[in-house]
Amino acid sequence: MSTHTDLRRGPAAPPRFTAAERLALAVLLTANFTLAVDFSILNVALPRIGQDLGFATAHLQWIVTSFALCAAGGTLFFGRVADVFGRRRLFLAGIAVLGAASVAGGLAQGPALLIVARVAQGVATAMVTPAALSLLTTLFPEGRIRTRVLGLNGALMAAGFTTGAVLGGVLTGAVSWRWAFYVNVAVAAAVLVAGPFVLTGGRAQRRPRLDAPGAALVTLALVAVVYGITAAGESGWAHSGAWGVLLAAAALLVVFWLVENRVSEPLVAPSVLRRRNVSWGAVAGLLAFATETALVFLLTLYLQDVLGFGAVAAGLALAVLGTGTVIGGLAASRVIGRIGARRAMVAGFVVQAAATLPLAFAGESSGWIVPLLVLTFVGGAANLVVIVGYAVTTTAGVPDEQQGLATGLVTLSQQVGITLGTPLLSAVLAARLGDGLLPGLRLAMGVDAVICLAAALLVAVALRTPDREPGRPASSAPARSSSR
Template sequence: MSGRQRLALAVLLTASFTLAVDFSILNVALPAIGSDVGFSLEHLQWISTSFALCAAGFTLLFGRVADLFGRRRLFLTGIALLGGSSLAGGLAQEPVVLLVARVAQGVATAMVTPAALALLTTTFPEGPQRSRALGLNGSLMAAGFTTGAILGGLLTDLLSWRWAFFVNVAVAVVVLAVAPGVLTESRPSTRPRLDVPGAVTVTLGLLAVVQGLTTAGASSWGDPAAWGSLLVGLVLLAVFWQVEQRVAQPLLPTAVLRRRTVAWGNVAGLLAFATETSLVFVLTLYLQDVLGYSPLSAGLVFGVLGVGTVAGGLLGPVVIGRVGARNAVVVGLLVQSAATASLVLLTTAPSSLALLLVATFVGGVANLVAIVGFMVTATSGLPDGEQGLATGLATMSQQVGITLGIPLMSAVVAAQWHGTSAEASPSLLAGVTTAVAVNAALLVLAAAAVAVFLRSRPWERPSERPGR
């Protein structure tokens, strides 16, 4: 890499890590925020939900906007919005101000994430350099999810939950000072028209789907509001698909989704994110409600998972270089499945912690190998002019996967957990092990689908396969 490429990579990785931290940094601070700002208990979830809705709902739109109007411009705009909204959130004294700030943070995340990934894939040519850059990006994003929970607890205990917002302000100032000098703008010479009907239907559709999944996680899958939102979302996405086949300049050219690498790569990515994030949720229940760990102690246990994900991000490009991106996804998912399946042996004995630590470390390594393979696969073979679209799709798969996994696994656990007290721990343990088994089975199905549907054609030379 040249010196300019290294600086560009540092800027983009810093932004990705910060955005990943934002997903989890406020979770442990919610009770303190509620008492300080004046949220009632039933409305506290909207601090997280408002952010997740916008981060997932607008990502595909902004991924395409980055292609059409300039990736660097959108990246810098999003970072500026992130800094301003974080400052407003840190100073908020009323619930409305805090919620508006969280909505703006979610929109900023939807702007920055696909733009940063598109800048990364266009800065580094397809091949080993891009695989290495995507591996580092995946490592830091995965580490950010874990770090956020730990950092949020430390900041809340030692300083104030407001510093969880103020940290973003400092990062935004540094990135805005350095980025203009190291990031190169790329956009078409002639600016096409934005597909407004497509933008409206896909954004509203994704918002409705994520709202439905979030409602299901917060209440239950029997909640009519959850199914109603999901139904509305699916109808809007169906309308979006019809719109895209009729407009002259579609937001999402349907030919892109007909590429096997894009379609099946994103299916693998969605399941990789859904299974790992939901496993963390399930194991959090196990650590706190079965073994009796405190929230901070449970968070520190997942530090081992964080180390595994960082190692997997560094190992991913090496594996891709040896066996190709498709095989890296398959191997990663299968190893993650084996590590996850071993957790069905968890018991109420404290000695089970050793099994949990080993399994989550191995699973974290394998999960990131699969995720790096998914990112390489989903962005391979596309021209630079469509990289924002490709990374927008990949980011959308990531966000929907994170949102989908927890309510699904929560429903599995709840089917056998009949109570909330310590006396209910045997039924909770049964729910945990059942969810673990379902999680492992989903990974095997995902690996099989990728192996079958992404088989190389006989006429493809090895150098033409994704990631080779």
């Protein structure tokens, strides 16, 4: 790998990649894009899957929930496994699991096999995502090079969420929902052929013991968190089932923290969590994902149930938001390079809030569609600046041997944020439904804007970055080799 001497040329020199780095980037970004597609590709197909395989309507949500539970629950564990046993090895193993699970899902003739396949896809996601991200953060040195790479990754993942919804509908209507699984098989095969030749990523020179009690506790706790949030979204936040599970999750996390402070080789080193850029960066990422994914849910209701748009037209309108997120991801590296990751996150949250707040006054007239498209485009772009900023911040200053853990926290905040946002603002919406759908939507979108402003204040006050702002060029620092 190159030594990236362009880091010493000052801010005018654009980051350059060697041919080997471009190939590694292509493999890793393709894998992450595919996993982002998987989060949304089956949503449109759920009714058809239910008809074909005999799912009861009440049980269709488990096609999505089983995937989310495993993807979030195993993230920290596999992030640490990547550090201990090798990022490249875990990445390729996860891709193989994804391919096998996708074959099973595509061939499923009943609910049981499909759910097993979705569980395996969730486990594969928990394996691949932190491994791929830690490969990116160790292959490319901290600074403008890494910021640009994380910007590309954020843009492609944002595009993946949008592409998944569109592709799922097209495949279901034109061919079969089974091709939503088979697409993964083709991608997995290509990555498994190319990956061993273009990826590097060793493991720790001394293999420490893997903290089995810590792994079991944190996995159970995270599964309980995601399940509790999902149950709250279905039954309401006052439902005892949701609160009981969330309280159990909190108790498990307390026990986990006590265990991690006592074992000699913890799964999650408390010293890493005490880094304010890691802990508060992950919180900021959670809020960024929660606010934007919840807004997409609210806008879907507004476009179809208030303005009367059909599903296809509503999807095209939301694609404008998706386009904004892609552009925001591509522009994030320049923004962060100019003002630093912390300031970029504060500015991004403020702009996102400013773009969301007018939607709290949306009316029933179809004339609202133009300002809605403009506002969601701007808000989506700002949101991706925050997301790239938190990925840069959370991994900054962390030793290479702990990058799997740091990127596991990045991935965890993403998945919990996606899971948390919609049920939280659904509860706000439900509180005003007695006055009608539009007043409820207005209140929920106003709350979304307030959360963005609160997140901006939180980042400004609580977040502390390493001595040199992540993403800012270091004109005098010697370049660090990216080879591993």
